[in-house]
Amino acid sequence: MKEGPDIALIGSLIGDPARANMLTALMAGQALTPTELAAHAGITLQTASSHLAKLEAGGLLTQRKQGRHRYYALSEDEVGLMLESLMGFAASRGLTRHRPGPKDPALRKARVCYNHLAGDYGVRLLDSLVAARQIEVAGEDLALTDAGRDRIEALGIDYGALRKSRRPICRTCLDWSERRSHLAGSLGEALLTLFIDKGWAKRERDSRVVRFSDRGEKAFLELFPL
Amino acid sequence: MKEGPDIALIGSLIGDPARANMLTALMAGQALTPTELAAHAGITLQTASSHLAKLEAGGLLTQRKQGRHRYYALSEDEVGLMLESLMGFAASRGLTRHRPGPKDPALRKARVCYNHLAGDYGVRLLDSLVAARQIEVAGEDLALTDAGRDRIEALGIDYGALRKSRRPICRTCLDWSERRSHLAGSLGEALLTLFIDKGWAKRERDSRVVRFSDRGEKAFLELFPL
DNA sequence: CGGATGCTTCGACTACGATCGAAGTATGAA
DNA sequence: TTCATACTTCGATCGTAGTCGAAGCATCCG
Structure with a gap:
């Protein structure tokens, strides 16, 4: 519709308090599991899982499987x-x-x-x-x-x-x-x-x-x- | 709850498509009226007014009254x-x-x-x-x-x-x-x-x-x- | 092979916020 | 004063997205 990149998508991803908490936690640099991130955000594992999927789809996070754990981290600098x-x-x-x-x-x-x-x-x-x-x-x-x-x-x-x-x-x-x-x-x-x-x-x-x-x-x- | 600044509020302000369109329009640098911004965002004046109030409260915009017009602009560099x-x-x-x-x-x-x-x-x-x-x-x-x-x-x-x-x-x-x-x-x-x-x-x-x-x-x- | 842990998917509920019509307020013009 | 324009506030509607319980996979352990 208008010129320029779509900032609304990124904004809305950051805009949810639960997701913002997870991102803030990941700013510490360590990769964290969904369980840990759920605790940081104060939500259940199910909800966290859904948020993480969205953040990954939006390109903010990457995921690494290791055994039965999944480690999420910021996708890039x-x-x-x-x-x-x-x-x-x-x-x-x-x-x-x-x-x-x-x-x-x-x-x-x-x-x-x-x-x-x-x-x-x-x-x-x-x-x-x-x-x-x-x-x-x-x-x-x-x-x-x-x-x-x-x-x-x-x-x-x-x-x-x-x-x-x-x-x-x-x-x-x-x-x-x-x-x-x-x-x-x-x-x-x-x-x-x-x-x-x-x-x-x-x-x-x-x-x-x-x-x-x-x-x-x-x-x-x-x-x-x- | 957690350490650090609250990015969720800012994110959610930017995260709404209508608001994102207005902000993008204001990136052109000129102060615009609610009517103009409503047109940019493709919404009615009433809705725009509500969005602008939120953006101003969030510190993203400032408002200048001039006659019966109100000019909104990004609040700072x-x-x-x-x-x-x-x-x-x-x-x-x-x-x-x-x-x-x-x-x-x-x-x-x-x-x-x-x-x-x-x-x-x-x-x-x-x-x-x-x-x-x-x-x-x-x-x-x-x-x-x-x-x-x-x-x-x-x-x-x-x-x-x-x-x-x-x-x-x-x-x-x-x-x-x-x-x-x-x-x-x-x-x-x-x-x-x-x-x-x-x-x-x-x-x-x-x-x-x-x-x-x-x-x-x-x-x-x-x-x-x- | 069970049984346990870690996580995802599904479905249903809920709440919040975006939206607009209608009415109210302010400023300017005639 | 009266009318018109610019905008805000109110109120009601509607959708969507966040939330969690329950069930379904996957992986590891003994």
Whole structure:
């Protein structure tokens, strides 16, 4: 009828509270089963199953069968970016679903955004890499410089493996708490994995919060100065 | 209940086809009356009125009374950016509402994105300014350099006026057709206005298409080389 | 092979919201 | 003042989508 892409379909998928809760839960980056997602959304398994089918048909989720479990996850980085952008706007309107509690500051400090680090620390990470000219910015796109490649290889990240995947290595993602960009893409994912593997940070159970240890925090701040 | 902003409310607002049509129409940047928006959405005035009240309550729209007309517009740049991001995802899924016609290439070449230039030409504009070091990129944020300020003042844009407004002067906006960034913010708006004032380009009626004249196209391409 | 777990499908109920006609309010024109 | 236009509010109708119980598959375990 009118020109342009159909945003109503996507909007209505996100618009149902149960589905929105599931999507929010999946923003933590881990693949979850219908049973788990039903608990997150506060609905029965049957209803959850129907919602998940719709989300999958709409291209927001992908499904992986493993034994008698089915694991659902956001289908691609793009979905996470879009959701974070919605959250940014919702947060700016003061539309928060939760009573602000002790978790809130932790969430703003460091949290998982689909598969990479967001919050204060996520923003700092990108800023630091850009300041050190290890990442160059060109609009929405980021590019790893030669110095940047050396740097991440020194950290123990396999640059070749990142390159092989079809996803962009670097990518910006708008942070809803900081309202600035942080680092997404396969490099963002690899770095978060690195921090956790090194024992610098741990993910809190059933939450997006990333909790740094004292030692990890010190190492992170030294490694990525402003 | 759960942590994080409430995206369901925003989603459900966008999720209704009638409302989505109105929002899409308002992406053209002009403020429209309920009667006009009702026509765009294919509903009666009464229904439109109810939808508009909801969109305003949700913070997506603002309203300006002028005589016996009421003009609705997107409430801020942020809303346009969010919608464009949704369109990007919808387009990547092939969810387009329109039959691809002769208008489509024109739309991809140059169109209005709320209040600034998008499409191929919009992307080129930002790229050119960045290449000339008149804009510097730092994550999501853009900064006008001294050279950039001189440049836009030479073009006849009042830098002081841009500065006075509380909105950011430069800003990136993800382009759904090009899937790259173009220039938003008050400078983006001022530049589009400039192109139209100079007679280089005209906006097509009831459409987001921006049509450049031969002379205007030549001038634009010379002024903003890659 | 049972029996248990995880999930989907079916069917029926329910509630919410979109829709429009009719009536009410505001602004402008004659 | 009177009429017309632009819009909102009210009220009633109607559809659709979310919800869950019950039943049906699939997978794993002993």
